[in-house]
Every structure is written in C-alpha cells, then in structure tokens.
Amino acid sequence: MLDELLLRELTPAVTGVLVHRGADFATAEDAVQEALIQAARTWPDGQPADPKGWLVTVAWRKFLDARRAEVSRRDREQRVEAEPTPGPAETADDTLQLFFLCAHPSLTPASAVALTLRAVGGLTTRQIAQAYLVPEATMAQRISRAKRTVGDVRFEEPGDLATVQRVLYLVFNEGYTGDVDLAAEAIRLTRQLASMTDDEETAGLLALMLLHHARRPARTRGDGSLVPLAEQDRSRWNTSLIAEGVTVLQTALGRDRLGEFQAQAAIAALHADAPRAEETDWVQIVGWYDELLRLTGSPVVQLNRAVAIGEADGPAAGLAALATVDPGLPRYTAASAYLHEKAGDLRTAARLYADAARSAPNLAERHHLTRQAARISQALRG
Amino acid sequence: MAKYLLLKHYRGAPEAVNCVPMDQWTPEEVQDHIQFMADFAARLESTGEWVDGQALSPEGTFVRYDGEGRPPVTDGPFAETKDLIAGWMVIDVDTYERALNLAGELSAAPGAGGKPIYEWLELRPFLTAPPTVTE
Numbered sequence: 001m002l003d004e005l006l007l008r009e010l011t012p013a014v015t016g017v018l019v020h021r022g023a024d025f026a027t028a029e030d031a032v033q034e035a036l037i038q039a040a041r042t043w044p045d046g047q048p049a050d051p052k053g054w055l056v057t058v059a060w061r062k063f064l065d066a067r068r069a070e071v072s073r074r075d076r077e078q079r080v081e082a083e084p085t086p087g088p089a090e091t092a093d094d095t096l097q098l099f100f101l102c103a104h105p106s107l108t109p110a111s112a113v114a115l116t117l118r119a120v121g122g123l124t125t126r127q128i129a130q131a132y133l134v135p136e137a138t139m140a141q142r143i144s145r146a147k148r149t150v151g152d153v154r155f156e157e158p159g160d161l162a163t164v165q166r167v168l169y170l171v172f173n174e175g176y177t178g179d180v181d182l183a184a185e186a187i188r189l190t191r192q193l194a195s196m197t198d199d200e201e202t203a204g205l206l207a208l209m210l211l212h213h214a215r216r217p218a219r220t221r222g223d224g225s226l227v228p229l230a231e232q233d234r235s236r237w238n239t240s241l242i243a244e245g246v247t248v249l250q251t252a253l254g255r256d257r258l259g260e261f262q263a264q265a266a267i268a269a270l271h272a273d274a275p276r277a278e279e280t281d282w283v284q285i286v287g288w289y290d291e292l293l294r295l296t297g298s299p300v301v302q303l304n305r306a307v308a309i310g311e312a313d314g315p316a317a318g319l320a321a322l323a324t325v326d327p328g329l330p331r332y333t334a335a336s337a338y339l340h341e342k343a344g345d346l347r348t349a350a351r352l353y354a355d356a357a358r359s360a361p362n363l364a365e366r367h368h369l370t371r372q373a374a375r376i377s378q379a380l381r382g
Numbered sequence: 383m384a385k386y387l388l389l390k391h392y393r394g395a396p397e398a399v400n401c402v403p404m405d406q407w408t409p410e411e412v413q414d415h416i417q418f419m420a421d422f423a424a425r426l427e428s429t430g431e432w433v434d435g436q437a438l439s440p441e442g443t444f445v446r447y448d449g450e451g452r453p454p455v456t457d458g459p460f461a462e463t464k465d466l467i468a469g470w471m472v473i474d475v476d477t478y479e480r481a482l483n484l485a486g487e488l489s490a491a492p493g494a495g496g497k498p499i500y501e502w503l504e505l506r507p508f509l510t511a512p513p514t515v516t517e
Contacts, residue, residue: 109476174511212515304517
C-alpha cells in the first residue's frame with residue numbers, strides 16, 4: 001500500500017534540499033513532482049527504508065537531467081558547474097519559505113492555490129486538476145505560469161503570513177471534489193503552518209477549519225442537498241474535531257491579539273457549543289460579529305450580523321439591521337426572506353425566497369431556497 | 383477562478399456584422415477559420431484557462447416522455463425560428479472582465495473575405511460548488 005500521505009508530507013522538505021543545493025525553485029519543484037510520480041509507481045512494491053533520502057536522490061538526478069537538457073539548448077560556450085556551491089542541506093524554515101513563495105502577492109488567488117497544493121501539499125497535477133474540474137494539461141500550464149511569475153522571488157524572501165492564510169482559507173472553502181478531500185488537505189497544511197509559526201491568526205484559521213469540518217457529516221443529505229444549520233443532526237458532528245478546535249482557539253484568544261480568523265472561529269465555536277439549535281447563544285454571537293465588523297468592515301459580515309441580530313433580538317431588529325446592508329450582496333434576498341418569515345410576513349417571505357432562488361450562485365442553495373418558497377406557498381394555500 | 387460557457391449559435395443570436403454563411407466562403411477562408419479556433423484553444427490551454435470545447439451538429443430533435451410503457455416522443459426537425467447552438471467553449475478565468483475579453487477575441491474569428499465575423503457569442507456563468515463556510 002502506497003503511503004500517499006507520507007509522500008505529500010515529505011514534498012516541501014525535499015524541494016528545500018534541492019533549492020539549498022543551488023537548484024532554482026521552478027526546476028527543483030518539477031523534479032520533485034517527477035520523483036513523487038515515480039515513487040507512486042514503485043513504492044507499492046516496497047517502500048525504501050529511507051523514503052526522504054530516496055526522494056532527494058531521485059529528484060536531484062531528475063533535476064540534473066533537466067538542467068543538462070536545458071544547458072545543451074543554450075550557448076555551449078557558457079560553462080556551467082554540474083555541482084552548484086552547496087549550502088546547508090536544509091533548514092527547518094524551508095517549508096515555511098515554500099508557503100510564502102507559493103502565496104506570493106504577485107500570484108492570482110487561483111495560481112497561488114494550485115502552486116501551494118503542488119509544491120507544499122505534494123498533490124500531483126492530475127489530482128489538483130480533478131479537484132478544480134479542469135483538464136490536466138490546463139492545470140499543468142497554470143502551475144508553470146505561476147512558477148514563472150515568482151521566478152525572480154528569492155527563496156529566502158520574508159513573507160506575510162496573511163497571504164498564506166488567505167490561500168489556505170480558499171482551499172478549505174472551495175470544498176472537496178475528486179479523490180482528494182481539499183478541506184482535509186487545507187487542514188493538514190494549516191496544521192503544518194501553525195506548528196512552524198507562533199501566530200494567533202494561523203491558529204484561529206486552523207480552529208475555524210476544524211470547527212466547520214466537524215459539522216460536515218451533518219451538512220448534506222444522501223442526495224447531496226444542503227441541510228441548514230438549524231436543521232442539522234448535531235449527533236453527527238465530530239466532537240473530537242470540535243474539542244480540538246476549541247482548544248486551539250482558546251489558546252490563541254488568550255494571547256489577546258484578536259484577528260478576523262479568530263473571531264470567525266469564535267462564532268463557529270458558539271454554534272458548535274449548542275447541543276440543539278434552540279440553545280445557541282446568539283447574543284454572544286452578535287458580540288463576535290461586532291468584533292469581526294470592526295476588524296474587517298466587510299459587507300458580508302454586516303449581512304450575517306443582521307441575521308444573528310434577528311435571532312438574538314427578534315426579526316424586527318434583524319430586518320432593521322438588514323436595512324443598513326447593501327441589498328446587492330449575494331444572499332441578501334435569502335436573509336431577508338428568512339427574517340420576513342420569522343416576522344410572520346409569509347407572503348413576502350415566499351416571494352423573496354423565490355427571487356433568491358433565481359439568483360442563487362450554486363445549485364444546492366437554489367434547491368434549498370426553492371424548497372423554502374414552496375413550503376411557505378403551500379402553507380399559505382392550505 | 384470561475385467557469386464560463388461561451389455559446390456559438392447557428393441561429394438565434396443577434397446578427398453578426400460579417401454574416402456570410404460558411405458554405406459561401408473560399409476553402410482557404412474555411413481553413414483559416416478552423417485554424418483560428420484551434421490556435422485560440424491552444425493559447426487558452428497555455429494560459430491555464432481552457433476547460434472544454436465542442437461543436438454540435440445542426441441536426442437534432444426535442445424529446446419528451448410519453449407515459450408509462452410508451453417510447454419517448456420526438457418533435458423534430460427543429461423549426462427555422464429555433465434558437466440553435468452551434469457549439470461551445472468552457473473557460474476557467476479569474477474575472478468576469480477576462481471572460482468578456484476572451485469572448486470578444488473569439489468573436490473576431492475570420493470569416494468571408496478573411497475579415498472578422500464580429501459574431502455575437504453568448505456568455506453564461508456556471509453555477510458553483512457551495513462554499514464550506516456559510517456563516
């Protein structure tokens with residue numbers, strides 16, 4: 001049995017070794033990819049005693065082959081050393097540097113996601129292509145272009161953790177398709193990042209992911225339809241993930257350096273803490289939305305806060321809060337429908353649910369909103 | 383990244399600026415048009431934006447269920463007035479503006495006299511997968 005997880009965990013360290021030997025990141029990363037593919041082919045027949053050493057040896061050989069082919073295409077009068085000046089074999093910071101490089105601000109979010117999943121995550125191009133529903137050749141090109149974009153960035157260049165957090169959040173939020181569970185992969189990478197840095201927002205991001213991931217078993221029915229939070233079977237929530245998320249969050253909050261991921265995680269923790277939807281501490285949740293709004297000024301946060309106010313202070317208060325939110329926001333109409341129903345205005349609620357269904361950005365939400373419109377319409381008729 | 387569908391119509395789109403039917407072009411003009419489409423697809427693959435492209439026969443039919451135990455019923459051939467799709471491309475791009483620009487470029491595919499067709503292409507966004515974080 002191939003230990004795929006081991007291969008993936010070793011990937012960034014192996015790339016780091018090659019880079020420290022003087023290989024440029026782009027060629028080194030290609031070489032490591034090829035070594036991973038070769039490992040996937042041969043390790044099922046017997047895993048090497050020193051898996052990392054094996055990968056380094058094979059990847060280095062492939063790097064030299066690629067370099068020789070490149071050199072022979074270039075000016076033959078230029079003399080190039082076969083063995084570049086060695087530096088330290090690797091440092092513990094290599095993986096962190098790779099995170100920064102793959103999340104470099106010059107990259108578009110999609111390119112950063114693809115490059116991070118390959119160079120740090122150790123996923124194959126095919127796996128990433130499948131996860132994002134594009135042909136393998138297209139994803140290969142996307143990754144090559146991403147590497148050209150960061151071609152001039154020094155490997156040791158210091159980076160901003162926030163850029164990496166954004167990339168990992170994107171990976172987590174896009175969900176999971178294909179053989180690789182992207183949400184689980186996001187958690188694995190964020191755990192790795194958290195272990196290498198002592199950063200509250202990274203911990204907050206990890207907690208947020210764990211707390212949302214804990215609810216996944218309850219979030220979709222067998223037919224793929226969405227179950228809203230209020231209707232989820234909470235006995236299906238993963239209690240050990242919740243416990244871990246809460247612990248990680250509490251440690252981070254104790255540092256008293258609040259950031260948006262910690263605030264989002266706090267909201268998720270309050271939901272996770274309620275044994276039944278009716279026992280949710282909405283007043284505290286509103287308090288955390290206030291913090292989140294102060295930190296981000298985000299209109300989407302304003303919208304979600306209005307819904308929370310509707311729960312804590314009643315639908316009239318919720319609708320009053322909603323009136324200050326930009327009606328053009330996605331899910332505004334759905335929120336308005338929800339609050340109108342709670343306020344007892346069924347006719348308006350049914351109409352708004354139908355409107356919201358028409359402009360829903362994905363099928364699962366469209367189906368959910370259509371069902372709500374149908375439910376209320378039926379109640380009005382009967 | 384978001385996926386978009388670019389739809390080419392045999393009929394039903396607003397009339398193209400250079401709208402001479404293909405069977406009245408020269409063979410070289412037909413070949414140039416085909417080459418343009420192939421080059422376009424190759425370029426999009428190299429930019430990491432290509433997902434799919436297909437051409438559709440102009441023949442086809444409407445079909446519906448006709449009741450238990452009965453074979454499906456067809457209603458064809460298509461009426462002359464029917465909006466008729468000729469083919470599609472699916473692209474995966476960073477912004478809506480990029481989708482617009484690519485559709486504009488595709489619309490400039492050469493036609494009669496080697497001049498751009500200025501064809502109207504239909505641009506449709508895909509519905510997405512639901513996000514994990516919903517509150």
